[in-house]
Amino acid sequence: MLLPFSINASPPFSLPSSNPSSVPIPPLRLLSSSSSYSSFAFSSSCRAAPCSAPYRCGRLGRSRASSAMENSAAASNLLFRQLFESESCTYTYLLADVGHQDKPAILIDPVDKMVDRDLKLIKELGLKLIYAMNTHCHADHVTGTGLIKTKMPGVKSIISKDSKARADILISGGDIIQFGNLFLEARATPGHTLGCITYVTGDGPGQPKPRMAFTGDTLLIRGCGRTDFQGGSSSELYRSAHSQIFTLPKDTLLYPGHDYKGFTVSTVGEEILYNPRLSKDEETFKEIMANLNLAYPKLMDIAVPANLLCGLQGAVEKTA
């Protein structure tokens, strides 16, 4: 079935109120959806007893999320790789729980032309790719999630419901993407596009320390994504960055969707101080964004229609 699988549930839990911003972080929600993973070739057993399903994308109360991790190793078993595509200067991220018997892995923002590289690496590392995810519907390159699905049909594609793009799983802010005993929180960070998501590594025993945030184009190192199309809004982006990213611990490592100057990583503390746009007040920021005078992205008319089909276009083409 090619229609996207959608997850919806009411949010039963709230985050602790550690957020100094007036904009609340949305509550995390639990959706158990193990029935949707019947096509996975993986064992459902889990080394850490409290974790009943090794691959689960759903919504989880903060206390539940911590509880699911507390029997895992004190040190994180995260395998992490940052990968670069030089034409659109896009970063793809590979994360895997190598402490779990199945070594489940996820890819964030794969690029179509680099899929062979990425899948070869995943094979060499002995990982099992379960999710191919996008932070948003890209305008500058074609996502690799569709191509990955034609090569590995068991992989599920993920994008936000607000992106209006198609994928196997549509998520919203507050969702949890679990791989083995590790997990990512999805934080809704609209502004560059309507459906931008920042994925943040979990908080709790066994999760990576410091935390890591995959910000897509919401926050770039010493910059941010443009806000002049695809439902972009400079005031939304400002609120997203300040409420959902700058409220993370200052040592949180920030991994952007692109970099054009050769940077690979920053931290929340650095960007609060030195981001030349987002360190300013909101009015100044909006003025900066209104006067960027950027060219129309050369691949936009190809990339956006393709990416609106996201994880499905490869399968659609194959069965057409």
Add this chain to the structure above:
Amino acid sequence: MLLPFSINASPPFSLPSSNPSSVPIPPLRLLSSSSSYSSFAFSSSCRAAPCSAPYRCGRLGRSRASSAMENSAAASNLLFRQLFESESCTYTYLLADVGHQDKPAILIDPVDKMVDRDLKLIKELGLKLIYAMNTHCHADHVTGTGLIKTKMPGVKSIISKDSKARADILISGGDIIQFGNLFLEARATPGHTLGCITYVTGDGPGQPKPRMAFTGDTLLIRGCGRTDFQGGSSSELYRSAHSQIFTLPKDTLLYPGHDYKGFTVSTVGEEILYNPRLSKDEETFKEIMANLNLAYPKLMDIAVPANLLCGLQGAVEKTA
């Protein structure tokens, strides 16, 4: 005085014989050279009692090196950044001991045109750059060490004695480059050029775990540097990689001098298995290297003469 400052001493200590290769790892040597750092603006006091000088480039017996670290924090205070220059696909590495009061930092393989970016980042992070180092005399880009010295005269440039290039400090395999309570071992890895050095983070309490090796062009991710000029030798490179790099723990993180495919890091275990050249036997490797048919590097006639002056050309130009 613009002549390079050279360090020489006899090697009093040997490494434990954990090296399975027939090619021995050269012994580490101790040279105390604090008098050469009188121009540094840093305090010579050190938070960890056994470390008498915070910035020291010398040679240290393995047992001595461990001893110098054993009172430092169990977790490493390493700040680490990987930086990219897209024209020559060169990686520059920034390392600093942020647990030390002076936050001493080093740069490995800075590129001339990216110096302003690198120094701005160092300033923003509140670090004190003490060494600008090269893994070898590059043929494809001009080192940034000379330019850095014109902008920050207290910084000392470092390159290997065998490179025949000029720098403030000429090192050899077995030398220790200390910054705060952290240190790098210099391992002689000739083959791409006569004077190639691989810098390896220290082994001991407070040092980063897993270890990290900055391999220059000796070992690239799933590849290696060419061996057809600058005293290159495929048999030497093969022996260097197998005796000095592949004998490190398999989880050692490998950071190359370049990458052309978008990889950022590998491990010893991966390269032993999957390096398409160096995983072969020596005869096959030599045959591969003899048939690469590579073009002459377009910047070679500019880069090599400039880089032979290494850390000094900026100062020479300034005083000419």
